[in-house]
Amino acid sequence: MSDVMQNNSDYPHQTPGNFPFSQKEKEGKIERVFSFDVNEEELKWHTDEKDRLVTILESDGWEFQMENSLPTKMMNGQEIFIPKFVWHRVIKGEGSLKISILEFD
Numbered sequence: 001m002s003d004v005m006q007n008n009s010d011y012p013h014q015t016p017g018n019f020p021f022s023q024k025e026k027e028g029k030i031e032r033v034f035s036f037d038v039n040e041e042e043l044k045w046h047t048d049e050k051d052r053l054v055t056i057l058e059s060d061g062w063e064f065q066m067e068n069s070l071p072t073k074m075m076n077g078q079e080i081f082i083p084k085f086v087w088h089r090v091i092k093g094e095g096s097l098k099i100s101i102l103e104f105d
Contacts (some may be wrong), residue, residue, distance in 0.1 A: 030101040034062070038092060045089045051104040052082045061093025 020042035023032040034043075046066075056078045063071040064080055067087035074080075074090075074097070082088055090097065 001007040026100075028102070030103070031057075032099050032101060034090065034092075034097040036060075036094070036096045040092045043090055043092060045087050047085045047087055048082060049084055051084050053102045053104070054080045054082060055095075055100040056080070056101075058096065058098040058102055059093060060095030060097075062085075063091040063093065065089050065091060 015084045021032045021040050022031060025031070035059045056076055059074040059076060062074045064074050065071040066082070071091050072084055074093075
Protein backbone atom coordinates (compact mmCIF):
# COMPACT_ATOMS: atom_id res chain seq x y z
CA MET A 1 0.00 0.00 0.00
CA SER A 2 2.86 2.41 0.72
CA ASP A 3 3.74 2.80 -2.95
CA VAL A 4 0.45 4.64 -3.58
CA MET A 5 0.25 6.62 -0.34
CA GLN A 6 1.15 10.26 -0.05
CA ASN A 7 2.55 11.75 3.13
CA ASN A 8 0.81 15.09 2.76
CA SER A 9 -2.40 16.93 3.33
CA ASP A 10 -5.03 17.32 0.62
CA TYR A 11 -2.72 16.90 -2.35
CA PRO A 12 -0.41 19.91 -1.74
CA HIS A 13 1.96 18.61 -4.43
CA GLN A 14 -0.56 19.76 -7.02
CA THR A 15 -0.82 23.34 -8.17
CA PRO A 16 -3.96 25.36 -7.36
CA GLY A 17 -6.80 24.44 -9.67
CA ASN A 18 -5.22 21.05 -10.36
CA PHE A 19 -6.99 19.11 -7.58
CA PRO A 20 -9.32 16.14 -8.13
CA PHE A 21 -12.09 18.26 -6.56
CA SER A 22 -13.49 21.78 -6.42
CA GLN A 23 -14.16 23.47 -3.10
CA LYS A 24 -15.39 26.61 -1.41
CA GLU A 25 -15.74 27.81 2.16
CA LYS A 26 -19.26 28.10 3.47
CA GLU A 27 -20.28 28.95 7.04
CA GLY A 28 -16.89 27.99 8.51
CA LYS A 29 -16.79 24.65 6.70
CA ILE A 30 -15.17 23.46 3.49
CA GLU A 31 -17.66 22.28 0.88
CA ARG A 32 -15.94 19.94 -1.57
CA VAL A 33 -17.20 18.29 -4.77
CA PHE A 34 -15.59 15.39 -6.62
CA SER A 35 -17.00 15.26 -10.15
CA PHE A 36 -18.49 12.10 -11.65
CA ASP A 37 -15.77 12.22 -14.32
CA VAL A 38 -12.75 12.55 -12.00
CA ASN A 39 -9.84 10.28 -12.95
CA GLU A 40 -9.68 7.48 -10.35
CA GLU A 41 -5.87 7.65 -10.38
CA GLU A 42 -6.08 11.15 -8.84
CA LEU A 43 -7.83 9.82 -5.72
CA LYS A 44 -4.73 9.08 -3.65
CA TRP A 45 -4.12 7.77 -0.17
CA HIS A 46 -3.23 10.77 1.99
CA THR A 47 -3.19 12.19 5.51
CA ASP A 48 -4.44 15.52 6.85
CA GLU A 49 -2.76 17.83 9.33
CA LYS A 50 -5.95 18.42 11.36
CA ASP A 51 -8.75 16.26 12.73
CA ARG A 52 -11.79 16.42 10.45
CA LEU A 53 -15.48 15.71 10.67
CA VAL A 54 -16.76 14.97 7.17
CA THR A 55 -20.49 15.03 6.41
CA ILE A 56 -21.64 13.30 3.25
CA LEU A 57 -24.03 15.64 1.42
CA GLU A 58 -24.42 13.66 -1.82
CA SER A 59 -22.93 10.28 -2.72
CA ASP A 60 -23.78 7.87 -5.49
CA GLY A 61 -21.82 4.71 -4.78
CA TRP A 62 -18.65 6.39 -3.49
CA GLU A 63 -16.68 4.63 -0.76
CA PHE A 64 -14.38 5.73 2.05
CA GLN A 65 -11.40 3.73 3.29
CA MET A 66 -9.11 4.26 6.28
CA GLU A 67 -5.78 2.52 6.64
CA ASN A 68 -6.12 -1.11 7.80
CA SER A 69 -9.89 -1.07 7.15
CA LEU A 70 -12.09 -2.26 4.32
CA PRO A 71 -13.87 0.36 2.16
CA THR A 72 -17.40 1.32 3.22
CA LYS A 73 -20.13 2.97 1.15
CA MET A 74 -20.73 6.62 1.93
CA MET A 75 -24.38 7.42 2.58
CA ASN A 76 -26.09 10.81 2.40
CA GLY A 77 -26.14 12.42 5.85
CA GLN A 78 -23.41 10.16 7.23
CA GLU A 79 -20.64 11.69 9.36
CA ILE A 80 -17.08 10.36 9.28
CA PHE A 81 -14.44 11.41 11.81
CA ILE A 82 -10.92 11.38 10.37
CA PRO A 83 -8.12 11.79 12.94
CA LYS A 84 -5.13 13.84 11.82
CA PHE A 85 -2.23 11.92 10.27
CA VAL A 86 -4.37 8.80 9.60
CA TRP A 87 -4.08 7.45 6.04
CA HIS A 88 -7.35 7.45 4.10
CA ARG A 89 -8.87 7.79 0.63
CA VAL A 90 -12.12 7.99 -1.29
CA ILE A 91 -13.04 5.47 -3.98
CA LYS A 92 -14.98 6.66 -6.99
CA GLY A 93 -18.65 5.81 -7.38
CA GLU A 94 -21.13 6.41 -10.20
CA GLY A 95 -22.08 10.07 -9.80
CA SER A 96 -20.51 13.04 -8.07
CA LEU A 97 -19.53 13.20 -4.40
CA LYS A 98 -20.33 16.30 -2.33
CA ILE A 99 -19.01 16.59 1.23
CA SER A 100 -18.75 19.17 4.00
CA ILE A 101 -15.55 19.27 6.08
CA LEU A 102 -15.18 20.75 9.55
CA GLU A 103 -11.55 20.96 10.74
CA PHE A 104 -10.37 20.93 14.36
CA ASP A 105 -7.06 22.16 15.76
